[in-house]
Amino acid sequence: MKHKFILIISLSMLMLTLSIVTSAQVNRPYHDGSVWTIGVISIKPGMDTAYKNYLATEWKKQQEALKKEGIILSYMVIQTEAHSATDWNVLLLTEYKDLATLEANQAKADNLAQTVVGNDEKQMQGYRDRLLIREVLGNRLARQIILEPKR
Secondary structure (H helix, E strand, C coil): CHHHHHHHHHHHHHHHHHHHHHHHCCCCCCEEEEEEEEEEEEECCCCHHHHHHHHHHHHHHHHHHHHHCCCCCEEEEEECCCCCCCCCCEEEEEEECCHHHHHHCHHHHHHHHHHHCCCHHHHHHHHHHHCCCEEEEEEEEEEEEECCCCC
């Protein structure tokens, strides 16, 4: 009877070990990629040129500084037509290596903005000025999914 009990315990331990090894070897056909911040913008009627001028100068200057410092990987602007008066027509995308990098570099990015854009008062004035030409409808944080196994 004692031998049967030891055998059952041993088999149970073996099954548990095999299930742990098997679950550790799961090979999914995808993996997490970079993290993106997405600004959802509605340019006010007649203000396309004014907002694109801002993007091509001040916004781009700040993005390039972040990229040069290694805080971001890339950035882009995507424009489409709005489907209603309350719909977005521009997405501002900024790519980070991962969520940890985004969070770890927040203070560094804030300091860089002080250098590139100006102090808090100047930055707030820029926000107020841009209210005349665009509306921020929201911001999203998204993760890219790479459709191949992690290497």
